[in-house]
Amino acid sequence: MAWTLSQARTGIVRDALGIGIASGAYALSFGAISTTAGLSLLQTVALSVLMFTGASQFAMVGVIGAGGSVWAGAATAALLGTRNALYGVRLSSLLGVKGPRRAASAHFVIDETTAMAIARDTAEDSRFAFWATGFAVFALWNLGTLIGAVATHALANPKVLGLDAAPPAAFLALVAPRLRAREPIAIAIAAAVVALVVLPFVPAGVPLLIVAVLVAVFGLRR
Amino acid sequence: MIWAGVLVASAACYAIKLAGLSLPKGWLQDARVRWTVPLLPVALLAALIATQTFSTGHHLVLDVRAAALAVAAIAVLLRAPFLVVVASAAATAALLRLA
Numbered sequence: 001m002a003w004t005l006s007q008a009r010t011g012i013v014r015d016a017l018g019i020g021i022a023s024g025a026y027a028l029s030f031g032a033i034s035t036t037a038g039l040s041l042l043q044t045v046a047l048s049v050l051m052f053t054g055a056s057q058f059a060m061v062g063v064i065g066a067g068g069s070v071w072a073g074a075a076t077a078a079l080l081g082t083r084n085a086l087y088g089v090r091l092s093s094l095l096g097v098k099g100p101r102r103a104a105s106a107h108f109v110i111d112e113t114t115a116m117a118i119a120r121d122t123a124e125d126s127r128f129a130f131w132a133t134g135f136a137v138f139a140l141w142n143l144g145t146l147i148g149a150v151a152t153h154a155l156a157n158p159k160v161l162g163l164d165a166a167p168p169a170a171f172l173a174l175v176a177p178r179l180r181a182r183e184p185i186a187i188a189i190a191a192a193v194v195a196l197v198v199l200p201f202v203p204a205g206v207p208l209l210i211v212a213v214l215v216a217v218f219g220l221r222r
Numbered sequence: 223m224i225w226a227g228v229l230v231a232s233a234a235c236y237a238i239k240l241a242g243l244s245l246p247k248g249w250l251q252d253a254r255v256r257w258t259v260p261l262l263p264v265a266l267l268a269a270l271i272a273t274q275t276f277s278t279g280h281h282l283v284l285d286v287r288a289a290a291l292a293v294a295a296i297a298v299l300l301r302a303p304f305l306v307v308v309a310s311a312a313a314t315a316a317l318l319r320l321a
Contacts, residue, residue, distance in 0.1 A: 022303070026305060029304070029308040043225065050232035051235050053239075055263060060227070064224065064227075070224050070226070070227030071227060074231035076266060076270075077231040078231055079262060079266060081234070081235040082238055082259050083259055084238055085239070085241050085242035085245075085259070086242060087239075088242015088243040089243075089245070091243065102240070102244065103240065106240035106243050107236060107239065161312055161316050162290065162315030163312050166309075166312045168274045169290065169294035169310070171267045171274075172291065172294050172295060174263075175271070178260070178264050179264070184264045187265050187268075188268035189268070191268040192269060195268075195273050196272050196282060199273055199280065199282065207269060208273070211265050211266060212262060212265070215258065216258060218258075219254055219258025219261060
């Protein structure tokens with residue numbers, strides 16, 4: 001059997017690999033930041049394999065690294081993951097999966113696979129793009145995490161490289177594409193101010209949960 | 223303790239993904255939900271940036287991390303790749319501590 005792919009499919013595979021390589025590079029910094037925050041090699045790799053949603057992973061290790069409780073980190077990670085539910089709503093009709101295949105595809109519902117799947121002309125191409133991007137990102141995200149964590153473990157003191165100052169830069173790069181309108185910019189500034197104002201008075205990690213509650217109350221009463 | 227958090231948070235993130243694929247269409251189509259959910263990451267990431275740059279424990283502080291964030295912001299404005307943004311912030315903090 002000859003391995004022939006239509007032109008559209010070849011383009012999808014090329015784009016999926018490109019996105020996978022970019023995520024792999026980004027995972028290097030996750031591996032490094034997680035290790036600096038005090039997570040073991042196995043815990044760092046487990047987050048990338050099992051949680052597999054970048055912003056949530058960065059938030060979890062960021063909160064732990066800053067001295068917050070593990071549970072405050074876990075709650076923040078879950079709250080950051082809520083956007084994946086909206087992606088699932090968009091993807092469910094495109095993917096048309098049921099039963100065990102739906103349970104398997106759910107793990108790949110992230111920013112990158114959604115963006116690749118919804119940009120196609122046919123449902124078949126959407127499915128192909130979803131799985132191609134999912135496998136490429138999963139493989140390279142985990143490889144990048146492993147390399148970043150192992151390399152950082154080899155350092156006597158990762159703080160010498162300023163890696164403890166890296167998480168806010170990672171969060172900034174993650175939030176920047178979402179700040180293209182006035183409303184999200186206003187929300188971001190208000191959230192930053194509220195978090196700093198309450199910080200001296202509540203346990204570490206809790207300012208984030210207060211911000212989340214305020215956004216929910218503000219949004220749902222609108 | 224970290225292990226428990228890693229496993230519970232991973233399970234929660236997976237359940238959220240599966241819920242989107244499984245819930246009846248109407249459930250997440252409410253206009254208020256569709257407005258609120260995309261803003262949650264914006265607010266949380268902004269709060270994370272602020273608290274992790276300008277505080278140590280329960281104290282508000284201004285140190286090399288603010289300079290690192292400023293350099294990261296410039297890198298973002300110049301559309302630098304993710305890894306370059308993170309590395310430039312780390313290098314700024316490391317160099318300023320040497321000084």
